Amino acid sequence: MSRKKRYYKVLIFTDPKYGSYIISKFINYIMKNGKKTIAQKIFYFSINVIVLKIKKNPLFLIKKILFNIQPLFELKKKKIGGAFYQIPIKINLKRSLMFSMKWIIKNSKSRNENGFKNKLIGELLDSYFEISNSIKQKNDLNKLVEQNKAYSNFRI
Numbered sequence: 001m002s003r004k005k006r007y008y009k010v011l012i013f014t015d016p017k018y019g020s021y022i023i024s025k026f027i028n029y030i031m032k033n034g035k036k037t038i039a040q041k042i043f044y045f046s047i048n049v050i051v052l053k054i055k056k057n058p059l060f061l062i063k064k065i066l067f068n069i070q071p072l073f074e075l076k077k078k079k080i081g082g083a084f085y086q087i088p089i090k091i092n093l094k095r096s097l098m099f100s101m102k103w104i105i106k107n108s109k110s111r112n113e114n115g116f117k118n119k120l121i122g123e124l125l126d127s128y129f130e131i132s133n134s135i136k137q138k139n140d141l142n143k144l145v146e147q148n149k150a151y152s153n154f155r156i
Helices: 021-030 036-054 058-069 093-109 116-128 133-147 149-153
Strands: 073-080 083-090
Touching: 021 036, 021 058, 021 093, 036 058, 036 116, 058 093, 058 116, 058 133, 073 133, 083 149, 093 116, 093 133, 116 133, 133 149
Parallel strands: none
Antiparallel strands: 073 083
């Protein structure tokens, strides 16, 4: 009999305003030190500003932004014959959403605007128009995947 603890998936509830699982995940990634209400205020404020500028449905906007940034492949390292190779692997939808959300938050923190709200607004707008640092990061990953396509037959 196995003595390993069982892993139970944590249920994530939909967000209160739009009823979307994706938005609640995004808010959870923004959250620091368990302060969810502050993360919600930041996210909803930035979404409202973007909706006023673009005049489209907020759920459509978030899905379009995340779809623009989603990577299709991931590189994993494997040691073969004393050398490390980066092997491209297809990733599923949940993992690609995780990458896109984390890239947006990381690249918005490195922007030069004042306050995280303004930084997030700028990054989301740039991601909608496909000129952000997150899009650049996705394209760099795609270039690396193309370069390492020869190693895709190795198993991980």
